Amino acid sequence: MKLYSDFKISDILYYRIGGLVKYLYDVENKDDIKKVFELLKREKITKTFFLGTGSNLIFTDEYFDGAVIRFVPGKIRLLKPHIIEADAGVVLDDLVKFALNNNLVGLEWAGGLPGDVGAAIRGNVGAFGGEIKDSVKEVEIFEVINGKPKFKVLKRFELKFSYRNSLVKMKKLGVISAQFRLTKVDDATVLKARQTYVNNMEYRRVRHPLEYPNCGSVFKNISDPEHTQSIIEVFPDLEDKIKRDWYGKVAMGYLIKRLNFSEYRVGNAMVSSKHGNFIVNLGGAKATDVLSIIKAIQEKFVETFNFTPEVEVEIVS
Numbered sequence: 001m002k003l004y005s006d007f008k009i010s011d012i013l014y015y016r017i018g019g020l021v022k023y024l025y026d027v028e029n030k031d032d033i034k035k036v037f038e039l040l041k042r043e044k045i046t047k048t049f050f051l052g053t054g055s056n057l058i059f060t061d062e063y064f065d066g067a068v069i070r071f072v073p074g075k076i077r078l079l080k081p082h083i084i085e086a087d088a089g090v091v092l093d094d095l096v097k098f099a100l101n102n103n104l105v106g107l108e109w110a111g112g113l114p115g116d117v118g119a120a121i122r123g124n125v126g127a128f129g130g131e132i133k134d135s136v137k138e139v140e141i142f143e144v145i146n147g148k149p150k151f152k153v154l155k156r157f158e159l160k161f162s163y164r165n166s167l168v169k170m171k172k173l174g175v176i177s178a179q180f181r182l183t184k185v186d187d188a189t190v191l192k193a194r195q196t197y198v199n200n201m202e203y204r205r206v207r208h209p210l211e212y213p214n215c216g217s218v219f220k221n222i223s224d225p226e227h228t229q230s231i232i233e234v235f236p237d238l239e240d241k242i243k244r245d246w247y248g249k250v251a252m253g254y255l256i257k258r259l260n261f262s263e264y265r266v267g268n269a270m271v272s273s274k275h276g277n278f279i280v281n282l283g284g285a286k287a288t289d290v291l292s293i294i295k296a297i298q299e300k301f302v303e304t305f306n307f308t309p310e311v312e313v314e315i316v317s
Contacts, residue, residue: 001025001026001027001028001032001035001036002025002026003023003024003025003026003039004023004024004025004026005022005023005024006020006021006022007020007021007023007024007068008020009021009024009054009059009064009068010059012054012070013054013057013059014053014054014055014056014057014114014213014214014215014216015054015057015058015059015213015214015215015281015290016213016281016285017058017059017061017213017215017281017285017286017287017290018058018059018060018061018287018316019059019060019061019062019063019064020063020064021059021063021064021066021067021068022045022063022064022065022066022067023043023045023066023067023068024067024068024070025039025067025068025069025070026070026072027069027070027071027072028071028072028074028087028089029074029087029176030142030151030176033069033142033149033174033176034149036067036069037144037147037148037149040067040147041147041148045066045067046066046147047064047065047066047067048066048067048068048069048144049064049066049067049068049069049316050069050071050118050172050174050175051068051069051070051071052070052071052088052089052115052116052117052118052119053091053114053115053116053119055114055115055119055215055216056114056115056119056123056215056216056217056312056313056314057215057313057314057315057316058215058287058290058291058313058314058315058316059287059316059317060287060288060315060316060317061286061287061288062317064316064317069174070089071087071088071089071116071118071175072089073087073089073090073091073094073116074086074087074088074089074090074177075087075090076090076094076095076098078102079179081184082104082181082182082183082184083137083179083180083181083182084098084099084102084104084179084180084182085177085178085179085180086098086117086177086178086180087117087176087177088116088117088118088121088174088175088176088177088178089116089117089118090116090117091115091116092110092113092114092115092116092117092119092120092125093110093111093112093113093114095107095117095180096108096110096111096197099180099182100190100193100194100197103184103185103186103187103190104182104183104184104185104190105182105183105185105189105190105193106134106135106180106181106182106183107130107135107180107182108193108194108196108197108200109127109128109129109130109196109200110125110127110130110132110200111196111197111198111199111200111201112200112201112203112204112205113125113127113204114216117175117177117178118174118175118178120132121136121139121159121166121168121175121178122166122168122169122175123164123165123166123169123312124161124162124163124164124165124166125164126163126164127200128200129247131161133156133159133161133166135180135181135182136156136159136161136178136179136180136181137155137156137179137180137181138153138154138155138156138178138179139153139154139159139168139175139177139178139179140152140153140154140175140176140177140178141153141154141168141173141174141175141176142173142174142176143171143173143174144174149174151176154167163220163223164220164312207274207275208272208274208275208278209272209274209275209278209280212272212280212281212282213280213281214272214278214279214280214281215279215290215313216278216312216313217252217253217277217278217312217313218252218277218278218279218294218311218312218313219252219256219277219297219309219310219311219312220252220309220310220311220312221246221249221250221251221252222249222250222252222255222309223248223249223250224307226307227250227305227307228242228249228250230305230306230307231250231255231305234304234305235258238250251277252276252277252309253275253276253277253278254276255276255301256271256276256277256297257276259297259300259301259304261276261293261296261297261300262276264293264296265282265293266289266290266292266293266296267285267286267288267289267292268281268282268283268284268285268286268289269281269282269285269286269289269290269292269293270282270293271293271297279293279294287315291315294311297309
């Protein structure tokens with residue numbers, strides 16, 4: 001466990017945005033967690049935030065008068081021929097590669113996704129029709145009660161997974177580790193899975209603005225049937241595309257571009273011309289710049305479709 005005081009959080013976040021935090025603790029396991037909360041109780045610190053790699057976060061520019069608890073990369077273990085256990089801080093891409101190296105498939109759709117295992121569970125990360133919930137067996141979590149962490153194991157059905165959401169996110173729980181049930185396959189099948197992994201990596205390289213600091217997808221894609229119908233009423237040509245290409249959802253990146261927000265800029269934050277659901281940091285952008293763009297897009301959606309799109313990125317203040 002390591003402790004940093006008055007730490008500049010922008011130095012470690014993908015977005016390179018955010019002010020100072022009073023304390024940053026680096027932890028790896030349950031023992032570290034217990035020690036941290038003993039220290040926090042002594043210091044009378046009650047405001048906390050759990051952090052992984054920080055790939056889908058906007059920290060505001062103000063001082064965070066509390067403790068950020070960062071899960072550093074841990075270990076991956078093969079428990080049975082088809083079951084993997086990974087600590088919360090394991091980078092998701094490392095988990096995918098570990099699975100493929102052991103002839104296990106089921107996670108290859110996540111090729112190139114940023115973030116760690118804890119964050120993937122928390123937000124039920126997904127791409128190309130796959131979601132992390134499809135492979136989860138169980139998760140060890142902790143809940144802070146009266147200043148102390150209480151540990152327990154939750155089965156998949158207890159985690160209440162939904163689109164980009166879970167019980168972990170709803171109740172602000174911490175993740176210690178997760179077990180994944182995958183499928184053992186022969187060499188020929190794993191070779192196909194590796195190709196899927198590579199193809200998805202390449203898709204992101206070409207389609208996403210990885211050349212600039214960003215926080216990934218800013219908004220959730222539209223999945224509510226009523227909202228989808230509102231969009232089709234305005235853009236009837238999208239009906240087939242929603243069914244054929246977007247897994248029944250409406251792609252926010254497409255809509256943002258179609259509503260003429262491509263390269264829309266406030267300060268040094270800008271909507272990417274590569275992908276409309278990315279707001280990039282051109283260098284020195286502030287959280288207020290990004291939040292102004294988010295507000296402008298939401299107002300346009302209300303004006304055009306009569307609903308407010310939900311943000312996927314987490315805003316921390």
